[in-house]
Amino acid sequence: MALLEIRDLRVYYYTLLGAVRAVDGVSLEVERGEWVGVVGESGSGKSTLALAIMRLVPPPGRIAGGSIVFDGVDLTRLSEGEMRRIRGRRIGMVFQDPMASLDPVRRIGDQIGDVFLEHGVASSREEARRLAGEALEMAGLPRDWVDRYPHQLSGGQRQRALIAGAVALKPELLIADEPTTALDVIVQAKIMDLIEELKRELGMTVILITHDISLAAERSTRIAVMYAGKLVEYGPVDAVVEDPLHPYTRGLLESAPDLWGEKRLKGIPGYPPDLRRPPRGCRFHPRCPVAMEKCREEEPPLVRVGDRLVACHRALMRR
Amino acid sequence: MPAGEILVVEGLKKYFVKGGGFLGGPRRVIKAVDGVSFTLRKGETIGLVGESGSGKTTTGRLVLRLLEPDAGRILFEGVDITHLPESKLRPMRPRMQMIYQDPYWSLNPRKPVGEAIAEPLIVHRLASRSEARERALELLERVGLTPPEDFYWRIPAQLSGGQRQRVVIARAMILKPELLVADEPVSMVDVSMRAEILRLLKDFQREYGLAMIFITHDLSVARLVADRIMVMYLGRIVEAGPAEEVLRDPRHPYTAALITAAPSVRRRRRRRYEIRGEIADPSNIPPGCRFHPRCPRATERCSREEPSLAEAGDGRLVACHNPLPRGWLAKWLEGEGQAPEA
Numbered sequence: 001m002a003l004l005e006i007r008d009l010r011v012y013y014y015t016l017l018g019a020v021r022a023v024d025g026v027s028l029e030v031e032r033g034e035w036v037g038v039v040g041e042s043g044s045g046k047s048t049l050a051l052a053i054m055r056l057v058p059p060p061g062r063i064a065g066g067s068i069v070f071d072g073v074d075l076t077r078l079s080e081g082e083m084r085r086i087r088g089r090r091i092g093m094v095f096q097d098p099m100a101s102l103d104p105v106r107r108i109g110d111q112i113g114d115v116f117l118e119h120g121v122a123s124s125r126e127e128a129r130r131l132a133g134e135a136l137e138m139a140g141l142p143r144d145w146v147d148r149y150p151h152q153l154s155g156g157q158r159q160r161a162l163i164a165g166a167v168a169l170k171p172e173l174l175i176a177d178e179p180t181t182a183l184d185v186i187v188q189a190k191i192m193d194l195i196e197e198l199k200r201e202l203g204m205t206v207i208l209i210t211h212d213i214s215l216a217a218e219r220s221t222r223i224a225v226m227y228a229g230k231l232v233e234y235g236p237v238d239a240v241v242e243d244p245l246h247p248y249t250r251g252l253l254e255s256a257p258d259l260w261g262e263k264r265l266k267g268i269p270g271y272p273p274d275l276r277r278p279p280r281g282c283r284f285h286p287r288c289p290v291a292m293e294k295c296r297e298e299e300p301p302l303v304r305v306g307d308r309l310v311a312c313h314r315a316l317m318r319r
Numbered sequence: 320m321p322a323g324e325i326l327v328v329e330g331l332k333k334y335f336v337k338g339g340g341f342l343g344g345p346r347r348v349i350k351a352v353d354g355v356s357f358t359l360r361k362g363e364t365i366g367l368v369g370e371s372g373s374g375k376t377t378t379g380r381l382v383l384r385l386l387e388p389d390a391g392r393i394l395f396e397g398v399d400i401t402h403l404p405e406s407k408l409r410p411m412r413p414r415m416q417m418i419y420q421d422p423y424w425s426l427n428p429r430k431p432v433g434e435a436i437a438e439p440l441i442v443h444r445l446a447s448r449s450e451a452r453e454r455a456l457e458l459l460e461r462v463g464l465t466p467p468e469d470f471y472w473r474i475p476a477q478l479s480g481g482q483r484q485r486v487v488i489a490r491a492m493i494l495k496p497e498l499l500v501a502d503e504p505v506s507m508v509d510v511s512m513r514a515e516i517l518r519l520l521k522d523f524q525r526e527y528g529l530a531m532i533f534i535t536h537d538l539s540v541a542r543l544v545a546d547r548i549m550v551m552y553l554g555r556i557v558e559a560g561p562a563e564e565v566l567r568d569p570r571h572p573y574t575a576a577l578i579t580a581a582p583s584v585r586r587r588r589r590r591r592y593e594i595r596g597e598i599a600d601p602s603n604i605p606p607g608c609r610f611h612p613r614c615p616r617a618t619e620r621c622s623r624e625e626p627s628l629a630e631a632g633d634g635r636l637v638a639c640h641n642p643l644p645r646g647w648l649a650k651w652l653e654g655e656g657q658a659p660e661a
Contacts, residue, residue: 041509042480154597184370184536187597189580211510214582241584255511257539259566259578260585265543267514271479 001072003173003205004030004053009066011045011052018276022048022061024229027302032172035199035206037216037237039252040226043272046209049226050177053207054093055083071172088115092166094159096178101162102150109133109146112165119169131168138201139164140194156187163194170202177209192219213256217241225249228273228283235308245308245315248284282313290314325498325530326359326382331391333377337602347602351377353554355391356628361497364524364531366545366562368538368577372598373551375534379500382532383415384408395498413443416491418484420503425487426475432486433459433471439494458489462519481512485519492523499524502534517544538581542566550574553601553609556628560635568649570631570642572614578648590652608640616641 011023023045030036040046051057053068055075068075070091075083087093095101103111112135113128115121122128133143139160150158159179166174176195180188196219199206210216216223216237223240225233225248233246244250254266270287273279279286285295294313302311310316331352339346352374359365369375380386382393384400393401395415400408419425426435437455440446446454452471459467462485475483484504491499501520505513521544524531533544541548542562549559550573558571569575576594583589594613599605605612611621620640628638650656 041511156597184598185538185580185582186370186576186594188582189591190593212582213510214584217584218582218587237587241587251511253584255514256584257513257537257543258583258585259539259542259581260583263543265514265517267518268511269515271481271512272509 002029003032003034003071004028004207005067005069006049006053007067007069009049009052009068010064011048011057011061012064013061015060015276019064020275021229021278022275023052024275024278025066026226026229026231027066028224028231028234030173030205030207032205033203034221035196035208035219036222036224037213037220038207038209038224038226039211039213039216041211041252041272043228043275044226045229046211046226047177050093050175050207050209053175054087054091055080056087085119088166088171089119089169090171091173091175092169092171094162094166094174094176094179096181102158104150106149107146108136108148108150108153108161112136112146112161112168115165115168121169132164135164135168136161138167138198155183156191159183159187159191160194163191163198167198167202167204171204173205173207174199175207175209178211179208180215181211188215213241213252214258225252228278229275230283230311231302231309232284232312233308233310234302235310239306239308245305245310245318246284246312247288247290247314251287251289282311323360324358325361325396327392327394328358328382329356329392329394331355331378331381331393332389333374333381333386334389349602350554350604351601352381353604355551355554355556357549357556357559359498359530359532361530362524362528363547364533364545366541366548367532367534367551368536368541368548369551370536370598372553372601374554374601375551376502378551379417379502379532379534383417383498383500385417413439413445413494414496415498415500416494416496417500417502418487418491418504421507423475423480423483426483428475431472431474432464432478432483433467433473436486436490436493439490443494445494454493455489458493461492462486462489463515464489481508481516484508484516488516488519488523492527495527496529497527498530498532500532500534503536504533505540506535506537513540520544538566538577539583550577553599553604555609555638556636557610557638558636559628560633564633564635568646570635570637570645570647571639572616572643573610575643575648575651579651586652590654592651608638616643 006028009023009026013020013022038046052063063076109129109132112132116128116131122131129146133146136145137143141160180191220237223237227248233249251268268287281297282295282300285291300311300313302309333352335349337347338344355378367375381388433455436458437451440451456467459470464470464485505516508516535541545562548562548565549556552573558574569578575592579591596613607623608621608626611617626638626640628636631637
């Protein structure tokens, strides 16, 4: 059984101007021990997907349908109290901006220590701080930095502290949403090393959410590509980046500048759609270089092609 | 000044003082730019590359006199503008433009974007209101915001990030500048729309013979636009040279670390050249070579003596006592050469 099984998930934001269908019928399975890279641009729904798994979608958004089965339990059906026992303990999460996720006036050790107290792992502040020290050490920071405040740490060190908090209770799944976007490349590579190392040591499964297909390609076992609230392609990393089936995946790869790639950048014409009024048929068709009549009329289903999933009429013809 | 040079910068410095006064905390001097020299030719693009805190943005703002330099000299078209009073600078302003990373904050949220594009012509008294409007419509068309009559009256909130950056480019280009400083112009634009923005900049460059300083933290973007690359670290240039050569055969250990750390689909399992720690606080610059505490090749000399930017052959400049040998990167990627100590 897969560790995570998302079925036909729909997450809508109910605004005055209509429902924004941020995630609209996404199905995705993640096996234990995998590192899945979820790639997409702004408005693709990748961050909303992460928030939905944690049941942290902010109002006016909510899960409008579908299921998220984690280790046999449908998270969409749990009460907030039941979900709280899973969050932080069985599923850890790291966000993009380490400064926004930390309280500037509390010591690092107390902030990481909270997770031990919340889950009843520590019975006193003292014990929580001691465990926080161990967690910091696991993330490559000195144990006695429990006494430091966030501003005394560099950007990379703050992200390490947050990762320490996220993995402190040895979760089975770690969701990292753009964890290195605010960091420089050298620090980014080191944070990725840390996540990889922790994954191995703790036997975790990792979901990395990123706009950067190059970053996702480097460590993932599988890559999921999202566009305008839909999963358009999902498969083993080598297959997806070397022989993309979906024209959007191809376009994204050709748009990513690469020190060892082509010196000409291609890009994708046009703009992503308004998710209050997504285009009929395939949501990518207005920007697709190989769109056919059918693409304007009929939404392509997500179909298994070998060890891959793809939602494209053209790709299905090709096979 | 030799023909063809539009900008000559010599020994440029900018220090910021933080704190010190009443309730201001301890006084710290931030050496944002600490002795930068370079020359930019007409029609040329320099990719100014570095991490946050390297001083690349401050350098860009200094050469346009958007900040007052503390030391050094700036010659624009042979005219020393280092300390030129604003009244004398004003007529030169249209010839030098800047575009910023975040198109949202560089536009007035209530002003129709067409008016924003026309504004510089009116402010500099280069056209009447109706002429300026005509030109703005042409520019909207030119940057792909069509039909222009429709886009003219929209406000920034009604545009996507990529569309806003097009507006910002149109506004800078309406003055037909000779020098453009573009500060991370695509880093907030979605990946699939970056190529189009870069192409626009290059088209304008060809048409106007524009010289460009393209500031970016991303070497793979610099490679696409730059003729030459200058790598900055803690307020200084550590390596400079023809773009493709710097990227294929870096001589400074810091450049090598940046290159091998850049995420890549093409070389997913490449060998990284690792360096220690993170960039230092620019108010507390290490003695000697400012990179030495992180450098795998540092010797005793590096902790004492600051290396100057010196000729290393074939137009390459390197500030390093112990540079990497020629052809080092290719060998490193093939697995030769010792890994730096952890």
